[in-house]
Amino acid sequence: MSEIRLNNVVKRYGRVEVVHGINLEIAHNEFVVLVGPSGCGKSTTLRMIAGLEDISDGEIHIGDALVNDLPPRKRNISMVFQNYALYPHMSVRENLGFGLKIAKQPDAVVAERVDEAASILGLSELMDRTPAELSGGQRQRVAMGRAIVRHPEAFLFDEPLSNLDAKLRVQMRTEIKKLHSKVKTTVVYVTHDQVEAMTLADRIVVMKDGHIEQVGTPMEVFNHPLNTFVASFIGSPPMNLIPARIEDGKVVFGDKTGVPLPNRLSEFVSDGQEVIFGIRPDDMTPEGHGISDSGQSATLELTVDLAELLGTETLLYTHLGGQEALGKMFDPRHVQENETLKFRLSLDKAHLFDAGTGKSVRPD
Amino acid sequence: MNASLRKRLVAIATWIATFLLMMIICLPGLWVVLTGFRPNREVLSKPAIWIPEQFNLNNFAKIFGFGAEQVAIPVPAYFTNSLVIALTSTAIALIIGMSGGYAFARFRFPFKNSIFLGLMLSRTVPGIALSLPVFMIWSRLGLIDTKMGMIIVYTALNIPFTIWLIDGFFRQVPKEMSEAAQVDGCTRWQAFWRVEFPLAKSGIASAGIFAFLTSWNEYALASQLTRSTDSKTLPVGLMDFTAQFTIDWAGMSAMAVIIIIPALILTFLVQKHLIAGLTFGGVKG
Numbered sequence: 337m338s339e340i341r342l343n344n345v346v347k348r349y350g351r352v353e354v355v356h357g358i359n360l361e362i363a364h365n366e367f368v369v370l371v372g373p374s375g376c377g378k379s380t381t382l383r384m385i386a387g388l389e390d391i392s393d394g395e396i397h398i399g400d401a402l403v404n405d406l407p408p409r410k411r412n413i414s415m416v417f418q419n420y421a422l423y424p425h426m427s428v429r430e431n432l433g434f435g436l437k438i439a440k441q442p443d444a445v446v447a448e449r450v451d452e453a454a455s456i457l458g459l460s461e462l463m464d465r466t467p468a469e470l471s472g473g474q475r476q477r478v479a480m481g482r483a484i485v486r487h488p489e490a491f492l493f494d495e496p497l498s499n500l501d502a503k504l505r506v507q508m509r510t511e512i513k514k515l516h517s518k519v520k521t522t523v524v525y526v527t528h529d530q531v532e533a534m535t536l537a538d539r540i541v542v543m544k545d546g547h548i549e550q551v552g553t554p555m556e557v558f559n560h561p562l563n564t565f566v567a568s569f570i571g572s573p574p575m576n577l578i579p580a581r582i583e584d585g586k587v588v589f590g591d592k593t594g595v596p597l598p599n600r601l602s603e604f605v606s607d608g609q610e611v612i613f614g615i616r617p618d619d620m621t622p623e624g625h626g627i628s629d630s631g632q633s634a635t636l637e638l639t640v641d642l643a644e645l646l647g648t649e650t651l652l653y654t655h656l657g658g659q660e661a662l663g664k665m666f667d668p669r670h671v672q673e674n675e676t677l678k679f680r681l682s683l684d685k686a687h688l689f690d691a692g693t694g695k696s697v698r699p700d
Numbered sequence: 701m702n703a704s705l706r707k708r709l710v711a712i713a714t715w716i717a718t719f720l721l722m723m724i725i726c727l728p729g730l731w732v733v734l735t736g737f738r739p740n741r742e743v744l745s746k747p748a749i750w751i752p753e754q755f756n757l758n759n760f761a762k763i764f765g766f767g768a769e770q771v772a773i774p775v776p777a778y779f780t781n782s783l784v785i786a787l788t789s790t791a792i793a794l795i796i797g798m799s800g801g802y803a804f805a806r807f808r809f810p811f812k813n814s815i816f817l818g819l820m821l822s823r824t825v826p827g828i829a830l831s832l833p834v835f836m837i838w839s840r841l842g843l844i845d846t847k848m849g850m851i852i853v854y855t856a857l858n859i860p861f862t863i864w865l866i867d868g869f870f871r872q873v874p875k876e877m878s879e880a881a882q883v884d885g886c887t888r889w890q891a892f893w894r895v896e897f898p899l900a901k902s903g904i905a906s907a908g909i910f911a912f913l914t915s916w917n918e919y920a921l922a923s924q925l926t927r928s929t930d931s932k933t934l935p936v937g938l939m940d941f942t943a944q945f946t947i948d949w950a951g952m953s954a955m956a957v958i959i960i961i962p963a964l965i966l967t968f969l970v971q972k973h974l975i976a977g978l979t980f981g982g983v984k985g
């Protein structure tokens with residue numbers, strides 16, 4: 337069993353605390369993605385799990401062992417670095433076999449495991465090249481191969497795809513997903529790309545400024561963001577967040593326009609409460625151009641400042657309650673500049689956050 | 701056709717220019733080498749004899765004590781001294797340079813920048829300016845005219861440079877290399893020898909060559925601190941060829957050739973590393 341448990345883990349550099357008491361349990365064979373903006377402490381957290389960074393406070397368990405004071409080599413984990421960190425003076429074969437050689441495995445075992453990893457990752461043709469002779473995607477695969485040959489308890493990935501171009505990134509993303517289904521292991525994966533997080537994760541851990549903001553499955557995090565940060569961070573394009581006030585069972589925006597209070601949220605707010613109304617662009621669509629027309633909704637006439645054609649859909653830049661807001665038009669038709677359209681807002685999918693704390697009013 | 705002809709001509713012109721330039725640079729050296737194989741008579745004759753009429757190994761036989769003529773100069777002893785002093789001081793300077801360079805490249809410690817600056821500043825003092833203080837201290841310690849004395853001086857002379865050079869090379873080795881190796885099962889020590897050291901090897905080799913050549917060729921300090929066959933080095937020994945009224949140019953040149961040869965051999969042995977340089981491909985970005 338190789339679950340990973342973080343117990344009040346703190347990291348301080350000198351007197352600056354960058355990770356503030358993180359609690360996290362990662363189950364056996366679970367694929368967990370740490371996501372958050374730059375500098376939020378994702379890498380630091382991952383490196384503490386790897387043993388490359390001291391833990392200032394708290395406990396980290398891998399499997400049954402408390403690993404606080406264990407060096408990386410005794411933690412039975414493997415790591416894929418952002419810059420791959422392949423050994424430039426070794427061939428692909430030697431790179432893959434390095435860990436096993438260090439562990440003094442017999443040559444036959446080394447050869448067998450290296451070949452196995454090479455065939456899983458499609459590296460068999462490249463075994464005698466050096467890293468300098470590989471493309472970015474191939475290096476990436478070698479780095480993953482080096483991680484899997486040792487059959488570790490957990491894989492740690494630190495932004496493994498960020499050096500690849502967009503197309504290759506999508507391709508490698510699928511390969512990582514496939515790899516995980518072939519080589520069942522616990523994975524902790526760091527990225528600042530929320531799409532990667534959504535597509536790969538069994539569970540997403542959203543971090544900000546050294547705190548965990550929310551932990552949940554991709555759908556939970558997407559459908560029930562606990563606060564405005566998660567709401568705006570997960571989902572692309574981001575959720576529209578419009579300051580508003582609850583008045584007489586209505587959500588009233590700054591410019592006195594408003595929408596009815598979403599039924600599913602009515603019991604969690606009180607009259608006069610300052611809130612932030614959140615709605616995703618997908619749920620704010622011109623009539624007849626939405627995903628589904630059922631459920632509670634509100635209709636508003638909004639003027640489109642700019643329409644951005646994406647092919648299967650068009651992004652509509654408009655204003656809601658005096659704030660810039662983004663809508664979507666599925667099955668799009670031509671939209672003229674400054675055209676006024678009837679928008680349908682799916683209130684079933686709208687969110688309300690407390691304006692003071694930024695927390696969702698609905699305690700999920 | 702025309703363009704390719706032009707290209708050819710440019711290439712040939714470049715080649716000739718390079719050849720001429722190299723000839724000008726190499727001529728004095730070549731002259732020393734040629735002189736080493738000619739009798740003193742011919743070297744000194746006026747008008748100058750450009751094309752050697754006699755060309756033999758007599759000078760070398762002479763200074764090593766074989767053959768008809770004898771010179772009272774203990775070249776084998778000087779050679780041994782030079783070799784022992786240069787090799788030992790280079791080895792020590794490399795070990796310290798590697799430890800220091802690694803520390804400067806990888807670790808954080810108080811006053812790091814000041815210490816580094818101090819090391820570099822110590823290089824700005826010309827060696828000869830140190831000769832008097834060193835002489836006084838060495839004479840108290842009984843290190844005058846000992847190999848040990850020279851080894852210490854040359855080690856000290858070389859350390860700032862080896863640290864600086866090796867630090868630069870370790871800096872180019874991303875620290876993820878060591879981390880990846882540690883995750884792969886290495887101790888920090890193994891990670892160093894298996895991964896970081898091989899990658900900085902060319903830098904360490906260059907530092908070694910420079911340190912060796914500095915010690916091997918140094919004259920100013922050695923001429924002050926050495927006296928006898930116990931510690932006199934080859935460059936100092938060169939002066940033995942000057943008598944009060946005569947200079948044995950031929951013998952001196954022969955000895956110069958003897959000084960040059962080991963340096964050349966060493967450079968050839970290590971040049972592969974120097975040229976290979978750092979061909980990184982393991983990391984990107």
Ligand SMILES: Nc1ncnc2c1ncn2[C@@H]1O[C@H](COP(=O)(O)OP(=O)(O)OP(=O)(O)O)[C@@H](O)[C@H]1O
Nearest residue numbers: 349354372373374375376377378379380381527528
């Ligand atoms: N060696 C260090 N000394 C001091 N502060 C550090 C050190 N390393 C990281 N930090 C700080 O710790 C915080 C978290 O850094 P970390 O590298 O974990 O961020 P990250 O979430 O991985 O960001 P990114 O997406 O940019 O990689 C940052 O504010 C950073 O400035």
Ligand SMILES: [Mg+2]
Nearest residue numbers: 378379380495
């Ligand atoms: Mg990072």
